[in-house]
Amino acid sequence: MKKIAVIGSGSWGTALSIVLADNGYRVQLWGHRQNQIDEINRSHTNQRYLPGIPLSDQIIASSDMKLVLKEVDMVVIVVPTKAMREVLTNIRENLDHSVIFVHGSKGIEPGSSKRISEMIEEEIPSDKRQGVVVLSGPSHAEEVCLRHPTTVAVASHSLDAARQVQDAFINNHFRVYTNDDIVGVEIGGALKNIIALGAGISDGLGYGDNAKAALITRGLAEIARLGTKLGANPLTFIGLAGMGDLIVTCTSIHSRNWRCGHLLGKGHNLEEALNEMGMVVEGVRTTKAAHLLAHQENVELPITSAIYNVLFEGKSPKQAVDELMNRDKKDEIGPLFDMLQTKFNQ
Numbered sequence: 001m002k003k004i005a006v007i008g009s010g011s012w013g014t015a016l017s018i019v020l021a022d023n024g025y026r027v028q029l030w031g032h033r034q035n036q037i038d039e040i041n042r043s044h045t046n047q048r049y050l051p052g053i054p055l056s057d058q059i060i061a062s063s064d065m066k067l068v069l070k071e072v073d074m075v076v077i078v079v080p081t082k083a084m085r086e087v088l089t090n091i092r093e094n095l096d097h098s099v100i101f102v103h104g105s106k107g108i109e110p111g112s113s114k115r116i117s118e119m120i121e122e123e124i125p126s127d128k129r130q131g132v133v134v135l136s137g138p139s140h141a142e143e144v145c146l147r148h149p150t151t152v153a154v155a156s157h158s159l160d161a162a163r164q165v166q167d168a169f170i171n172n173h174f175r176v177y178t179n180d181d182i183v184g185v186e187i188g189g190a191l192k193n194i195i196a197l198g199a200g201i202s203d204g205l206g207y208g209d210n211a212k213a214a215l216i217t218r219g220l221a222e223i224a225r226l227g228t229k230l231g232a233n234p235l236t237f238i239g240l241a242g243m244g245d246l247i248v249t250c251t252s253i254h255s256r257n258w259r260c261g262h263l264l265g266k267g268h269n270l271e272e273a274l275n276e277m278g279m280v281v282e283g284v285r286t287t288k289a290a291h292l293l294a295h296q297e298n299v300e301l302p303i304t305s306a307i308y309n310v311l312f313e314g315k316s317p318k319q320a321v322d323e324l325m326n327r328d329k330k331d332e333i334g335p336l337f338d339m340l341q342t343k344f345n346q
């Protein structure tokens with residue numbers, strides 16, 4: 001049986017392990033909490049993150065990184081972005097052969113503004129990696145583990161590596177598309193979490209579907225604006241990792257980002273909202289990263305700025321919405337059209 005390492009035993013790492021086990025792999029799942037490791041091996045469940053879901057006995061958990069990385073061809077990293085450097089260091093110190101790196105995490109590092117594939121390239125020597133691939137798209141762990149139909153994109157500079165990852169994950173209920181735009185797929189996956197916080201805030205304030213549709217649509221315009229400036233293909237943003245993930249995260253009851261925003265809109269402060277969530281809410285740190293990146297790249301991100309002000313500057317959600325609605329008059333299509341035209345002229 002072929003072996004794959006999955007690093008991170010939260011909701012998404014466990015759900016991706018289920019997909020891989022369904023596809024006949026032995027999954028060596030790494031986690032840092034011994035009680036959770038013991039539960040996965042003993043009861044074949046992960047009650048805290050995926051309650052009530054039975055796990056295959058092909059999924060073997062361990063907190064020993066060396067053991068988990070032994071004899072695998074592929075390493076799938078699914079830890080929160082804030083733990084990424086620490087976990088990559090652990091992998092570097094314990095990996096003794098070359099593998100394909102896949103990641104399913106959705107964030108940007110505040111301060112460095114690095115995407116996750118860039119962190120992997122920085123932390124793992126080139127002779128230990130055969131390619132770096134991002135797996136992203138509209139995919140809540142809670143539905144993937146029920147084998148509900150789900151589609152994702154895998155993107156890499158190496159089409160060969162992306163195809164190998166596609167082959168490892170694809171099955172009847174988990175459909176995987178390749179994409180060569182790693183920048184766009186990572187930026188789409190990270191920035192949609194900011195807009196989902198906004199959608200939650202809007203719902204928490206009691207605003208309706210018009211407001212949410214506006215956030216999704218204008219949010220996509222701003223994600224595409226920054227992404228294109230960073231070198232992404234604008235068309236990626238109307239695909240699974242762009243529009244697809246934005247829709248699911250802004251509208252799903254499963255979304256941690258939406259739920260956190262909803263608590264903020266209901267009047268909780270950030271600390272209270274995060275405590276209540278108890279799971280990773282990537283959009284919070286990514287708002288900080290994107291806000292800085294927008295300044296560095298001289299790109300206007302009005303919704304992200306408004307959310308930054310709510311999260312970190314103490315602005316009331318209602319005031320932030322009022323200010324967004326009273327911005328200078330704009331043309332809707334012009335800038336997007338220019339981006340697409342530039343792409344088609346290349």
Ligand SMILES: NC(=O)c1ccc[n+]([C@@H]2O[C@H](COP(=O)([O-])OP(=O)(O)OC[C@H]3O[C@@H](n4cnc5c(N)ncnc54)[C@H](O)[C@@H]3O)[C@@H](O)[C@H]2O)c1
Binds near residue numbers: 033080
């Ligand atoms: N949950 C989903 O449906 C989903 C879907 C797609 C992508 N993602 C992305 O996957 C990533 C992980 O999210 P999740 O939903 O699995 O989170 P989660 O909150 O369900 O679990 C987080 C896991 O990370 C572990 N962890 C926390 N700090 C750590 C550290 N310092 N070192 C090692 N492990 C640490 C926790 O113990 C836990 O097992 C995020 O970037 C998220 O955006 C999640």
Ligand SMILES: O=P(O)(O)OC[C@H](O)CO
Binds near residue numbers: 140193248255257
């Ligand atoms: O629950 P969220 O908000 O972290 O979103 C999870 C996934 O990214 C949805 O595709």
